[in-house]
Amino acid sequence: MGLFNRLFGSQRPTSREVAKSRLQLVLVHDRVDLSPQKMQTLKDELISTISKYVEIDVEGMQVNLTQNGRQCRLTADIPILSARPKR
């Protein structure tokens, strides 16, 4: 399958590649005990907290678990639209 794909330029990833990316995703959640559902809740709470101070671009927001070796990291990249006018 891998060789065939390479020869004929098919875009379908090999089962080996799929296995690796699925593993990486499931392990990062296993390691910090954060399910994708809990991540969504965390993201929602981040939005509501940060929105109290600044107006953010919710569509462009990225919240990810990443890892370097066995060290996990929560990264949030949150584009700010404008400062909230002070009351």
Next chain:
Amino acid sequence: MGATVITITSGKGGVGKTTATANLSAALAMKGKRVVAIDADIGLRNLDVVMGLENRIVYDLVNVVEGACRMRQALIKDKRIENLYMIPAAQSRDKSAIRPQDMIDVCDQLRPEFDFILIDSPAGIEQGFRNAIAPADRICIITTPEVSAVRDADRVVGLIEAEGKGPASLILNRLRPQMVHRGDMLDTADVLDVLAIELLGIVPEDEDIIVSTNRGIPVVMENKSRAGQAFCNIAARLLGEDVPLMDLEEKPSSSWLSKIAGLVRRG
């Protein structure tokens, strides 16, 4: 100082813990070390049949722990190799018959007499696993290159680190180079990438394992099969020898080989 205690564990069942324990024990004994293999899989005794010593069992590990016999009486001597012994698990009991401290005590009693004590852990992360890792000086995690096995191995890596028993090292079992080559199996680099632990060795999928298990003769004793060679190499690495990883490919692919060559220098 006495023996080094090495526990072979995995998380997922059926990935090769017992096979590895039997073969590494035999390989270390063949290299002149005094070795005892302990079956810590209480209730699911198997190391005896894999080593071909099932007909000689009188006493077991639980008997020793409960004081029903002396240690000496439970030690079964392998007549084929000098200095190789085995302590069987109890078959009609369960994991709760033994506590982690019992395993520590048993090993402390054996340490002066041996160079290596290898412990065959049960699958899972419950009490049987806790018992098996309690006395360990070093822990080998064995996995196959499959998503579920690697995931469970990762869980065990985390638990071992949390217990302060790390870092564990990895044995990758049942690798099929042909499948890796055509993109249908995780390869060594992939598994090391996600688990981020040290590689102790790679054992290929090999029919000779099944044949030798049928006969009750660990594959390292019998022939120069690829799996047997792989286990001998791992035993040598446990002794601190710098042995390069075997070339598992039938038709070597340079990219795969160079990746492995890189790993040798790391592991």
